[in-house]
Amino acid sequence: MPQEPLAPAAPPQALARDPRLWPEGLYIHLPFCAAICTYCDFASELYSSERPRRYFVGLEKELAAKTARLRAASGEPYAPRTIFLGGGTPSALGLAELGRFFDLLERHVGLRAVEEFTIEANPGSTEAAKLDLLRARGVNRISFGVQSFRPHLLKLLGRIHGADQGREAVALARAAGFENVSIDLMHGLPGQTPDDLARDLDEALALGTEHISAYGLIYEDGTPLKNAVAEGKIARLSPEDESAHYRLVMERLEAGGLPQYEISNYAKPGREARHNIIYWRNEAYLGVGVSAAGFVDFERATNHYEMDAYMSAAERGDDPAAGRETLSPEARARESLVLELRLRAGVDPEDFRARWGLDLSRDPAVRAALEKYRSVGLMEKTAGRWRITREGLPVADGILSELV
Numbered sequence: 001m002p003q004e005p006l007a008p009a010a011p012p013q014a015l016a017r018d019p020r021l022w023p024e025g026l027y028i029h030l031p032f033c034a035a036i037c038t039y040c041d042f043a044s045e046l047y048s049s050e051r052p053r054r055y056f057v058g059l060e061k062e063l064a065a066k067t068a069r070l071r072a073a074s075g076e077p078y079a080p081r082t083i084f085l086g087g088g089t090p091s092a093l094g095l096a097e098l099g100r101f102f103d104l105l106e107r108h109v110g111l112r113a114v115e116e117f118t119i120e121a122n123p124g125s126t127e128a129a130k131l132d133l134l135r136a137r138g139v140n141r142i143s144f145g146v147q148s149f150r151p152h153l154l155k156l157l158g159r160i161h162g163a164d165q166g167r168e169a170v171a172l173a174r175a176a177g178f179e180n181v182s183i184d185l186m187h188g189l190p191g192q193t194p195d196d197l198a199r200d201l202d203e204a205l206a207l208g209t210e211h212i213s214a215y216g217l218i219y220e221d222g223t224p225l226k227n228a229v230a231e232g233k234i235a236r237l238s239p240e241d242e243s244a245h246y247r248l249v250m251e252r253l254e255a256g257g258l259p260q261y262e263i264s265n266y267a268k269p270g271r272e273a274r275h276n277i278i279y280w281r282n283e284a285y286l287g288v289g290v291s292a293a294g295f296v297d298f299e300r301a302t303n304h305y306e307m308d309a310y311m312s313a314a315e316r317g318d319d320p321a322a323g324r325e326t327l328s329p330e331a332r333a334r335e336s337l338v339l340e341l342r343l344r345a346g347v348d349p350e351d352f353r354a355r356w357g358l359d360l361s362r363d364p365a366v367r368a369a370l371e372k373y374r375s376v377g378l379m380e381k382t383a384g385r386w387r388i389t390r391e392g393l394p395v396a397d398g399i400l401s402e403l404v
């Protein structure tokens with residue numbers, strides 16, 4: 001099957017200059033976890049020692065094919081600006097497996113231009129030797145899935161680590177030389193009180209990390225947590241309580257010195273996640289591995305979600321995409337607007353029109369939606385930029401769904 005096309009009509013120099021077309025970001029999915037969390041619907045499976053070796057065979061073939069096309073288009077080895085190793089839990093891999101992974105990565109990807117190289121890690125599988133290896137292989141940012149420091153909430157989520165391990169993981173990362181550390185927290189959890197959340201936020205701030213992501217729990221179909229709610233075993237918070245949690249996160253983290261720069265993300269100035277900003281600006285990125293999505297040359301390709309389907313295709317050297325979609329310019333512009341409005345910096349209409357060809361003041365549907373929410377105080381236009389107000393942020397998903 002064909003690999004993804006790369007704007008054959010565009011000269012290589014134009015491709016290489018345009019972040020809407022050329023993937024400055026590389027995402028690689030490493031799907032192994034030591035246990036499966038109760039809320040998880042990511043492509044992940046229990047780690048077993050024989051699976052990574054097989055997975056890496058297909059992964060390398062996919063990476064080789066995609067980077068070869070980029071090299072053919074630009075005349076140079078592919079050298080992204082950001083790399084993100086997500087999962088799954090990349091840190092669930094053993095030392096030797098991590099070493100093999102970085103070897104295969106470097107056979108196809110140049111690291112000379114990398115500004116930000118992130119790995120997701122679980123505090124329960126963080127150890128000094130792994131962190132040293134990551135630093136030695138160029139990883140300069142680590143994101144720990146802490147989620148909470150409250151033992152009863154970690155248990156509810158099915159996390160393998162304890163509260164102390166969350167704190168220790170950050171200390172180990174500092175000792176290994178990581179100067180850019182992020183932690184994930186969760187809010188809106190069943191049984192989570194405002195006091196639980198406030199203590200989590202304070203403890204997270206006390207760790208002094210450069211970045212915190214705070215996600216509201218999503219009850220994904222088929223997960224044990226959603227099933228438990230459906231069976232009446234646990235009770236979901238009310239929408240009012242979920243919104244109150246969101247506001248508490250905003251207030252506490254901003255007061256603690258981490259300005260909010262995206263709906264769920266807070267960072268010290270200059271430490272915003274560069275890789276994720278590529279997604280929110282709807283710029284191009286390469287995605288490799290099971291379930292990974294890529295967006296190159298305005299085509300979105302999403303790989304098989306099922307491991308066996310992905311591995312069979314990738315091992316054969318076939319295209320592991322389960323689906324491909326090229327949006328019309330108008331749909332692409334609307335999608336870009338929805339993504340960019342997630343950023344607290346908002347959207348400059350002139351800059352947006354220049355990049356995406358959509359005039360926000362002329363498109364009747366977009367203009368009507370923006371004005372409707374402005375009239376009720378959920379959207380604002382300040383300093384010439386459209387953005388969601390603080391009052392609108394807890395219901396941002398509903399606002400943005402109207403703009404698609």
Ligand code: SF4
Nearest residue numbers: 033036037040044088
């Ligand atoms: S660690 Fe992450 S990917 Fe793995 S099971 Fe838990 S939520 Fe899913």
